[in-house]
Amino acid sequence: MKRNISLPPDLQKTWEEIEEYAKGYGLDFFPIIFEVLDYKTLYEVAALGGFPIRYPHWRFGMEYHQLSKGYTYGLSVIYEMVINTDPSYAYLLEGNEMVTQKMVMAHVSAHVDFFKNNMWFAHTNRKMLDEMANHATRIQRLINRYGHEAVEDFIDVCLSLDNLIDYHAPYIKRPGAKTEVPIAGGEDEPPTVEGLKVNRSYMQNYINPPEFLEQQRQKLIEEQDKVRHFPENPQKDILLFLMNYAPLERWQHTILEIIRDEAYYYAPQGMTKIMNEGWASYWHSRIMTERAMTDSEVISFADHHAGVVSTSPGRLNPYKLGLELLRDIEERWDKGKFGKEYEECDDIQAKRNWDRQLGLGRQKLFEVRQLYNDITFIDEFLTPEFIEQQMLFSFEYNSYNNLYEIASREFETIKEKLLFQLTNFGQPYISVENGNHNNRGELYLKHRHEGIDLKLDYANDTMHNLHIIWTRPIHLETVIDEAPHLLTYDGNEFRKQKV
Amino acid sequence: MQRVQRDLNRFRQIVRGQIKKNLRKYMSQGEMIGRQGKRLVSIPLPQIDIPRFRFGSKQAGGVGQGEGEVGDPIARGDPQEGEGQAGSEPGEHIIEVDITLEELAQILGEELELPRIEPKGSKKNIVSEKAKYTRIRRVGPDSLRHFKRTYKEALRRQISSGLYDPHNPVIIPIHDDVRYRSWKETPVPESNAIIIYMMDVSGSMGREQKDLVRNTAFWIETWLRSQYKQIEIRYIVHDAAAKEVDKETFYHIREGGGTRISSAYKLCDKIINERYPPTDWNIYPFHFSDGDNWGDGDTEICLKLLETELLPKSNLFCYGQVRSMYGSGSFLYELQQHFEDDDLLATSEIARHEDIYDAIKSFLGKGK
Structure with missing residues (x-):
């Protein structure tokens, strides 16, 4: 797709203006190429995850169906979309009024600043536009060769596993696997123990007493087991593990790799949703209210902005939470409301009126945008005062009346719940423990249970999909109703047993 | 053609069950009926959820924002509601929207691809x-x-x-x-219609089953209202005996005892004969039951009644079999056996909420 379509002159002028404001505030972004799209094209690109070319798959059709239905029935509007590439591409909806376009441009420039500077994005492929197109070409080639059904079915299988990646993997250097061959070749000979060297045969029983020999033998067996047992340490990047060890055809390997690549590309955006949206909202609000907006645009801007940060009881709006928390940080660092002296102050009144005139807020904000992700962000900056002010609460399901109810307004509880939701994207922690379980090449997975059970029917179906790739029985250790269970799928049937 | 059109066509084929039937079990229709009052409804959007390792949602809870005391309810316990996950994908939730019944019927017709109904005969009296x-x-x-x-x-x-x-x-x-x-x-001259709902209220029909019936009935009415100028609705409940009741009673009555389906069919026939001559009215009897009819030859009587009286008089006779906690009976099977290719009879099994979609389609998809 040719992407050098320039903006209409009026929008181009507006962008130059906004760009200057944004840079004036210290935002540092990749070049941004804006494109004005009609709603059909915009929704198409949105359905394709922001990229104009993706491989064929029904789920993009489903996304498009939902998005365009939402638009047709007036339920939702996409104002803006931007992708993490260098240069960045951002899309504007044709026919939006100028104030909306301005706001979107300001919003987008902050997003791109975040992509460029936040450390969690450091490892993402900034040429993803090309990469996605390559993926599309490769999969199209596979389709031509192996048929639509086969390829799509296998993509479905891989997608079912695409959350089994290690979100921190790009930042950790791990030792390579020591065993390359999954199942040790050759016959398993019982280990023979030589014992220490004995020159005189009558000394044998003294130098190598039977207990000692037995001990040595055990040691050998253990070592052998270790070799058979792989990976040596539990591995969270199950997709990588499958790529390395599963008996895949070449084309299947290609598909799995593509799905994994794309999952890793999108991962940082999931890890920083609250911060990223908060950051963008913070800046569109400042740029608009302090610089870009004309008097006649106030009402429209206020209306749009209110829409962006609106809240509803059952759902947390990441735009709102991020924005408010960033503002809170700015105020605290401007006034010096941090550190030992402030923390240990008992006088509520003094705390409220605390102002050391430090003016460090802006600097702190830029530091936060560089170093934090949602988890560390919430962990470090959420305060009891903030929770009270923002009226946050935690809710729980009450099975007696089939209702979700407000469970607590306590700081600790809410923070814990929030962090839990964010940890691992609110996905269960599952790792490969053993690729040669029972010494029969069976896959043994472990779910690190943290209080919430897996959705069992989904787990079964996912194991079914794993089996398609691994071809040997799949085990999953988990906890159901507070009792440890082992789920097994052997290719024919599921078993659930207590352990 | 748009690039995404190809994916969209594929998705539609899956939804219609033409290809990749294994995926259909992950399909959900979203909640189709309004939550507060009649006017608030959500639009049916078929979704296919690829299975992944994920948490069962009910234990999870989450964090929200707003007014309220500890213990205040914030959402109904639907599995998809109120997960409140920060950073959740768009489209994961049901979309709710204010909408009129006429619009709703139109959307329903579009989504389910329902044909317009052709009224039968000359309706000179109305x-x-x-x-x-x-x-x-x-x-x-x-x-x-x-x-x-x-x-x-x-x-x-x-x-x-x-x-x-x-x-x-x-x-x-x-x-x-x-x-x-x-x-x-x-x-x-106008074509008017009469809907006669019959429901089995024997002991085996619980609240859940009635909910299924109510939801199905809501959609049937919505559609038929968009097709006819005027609609009259009559309600019949039956266990071993049948009686005509009002709407409120129909949905809330709880009877015990056995099931004699023929009693309802006889009453239905009587109502038609006395008040709604088939020459003037488009007649739509709907019968919901768990299919567990008494075995003393009653099923034969029903079949005979249908064949000689009800079917010839009706535009379409629909039978929906819901599954109760005692399983479901054989009445559905008997009907399907007996009236294999009869266009005037539509049957459907409604075991869960998701089946309502299919039921409506099989009831109203004939354009009768």
């Missing part, structure tokens, strides 16, 4: 008045003033009274000249 602006009056609002007639009147008056000057043809209408458009009511 007429409604339709207004057409074909008459002229001397009084009326200015917005309906008939310029041409007014001009003619004024011209006629001026000529007859000698005020008309051909060299200076100025026509000045006075009050008496002004004419207004007016309407005339013409009788138009």
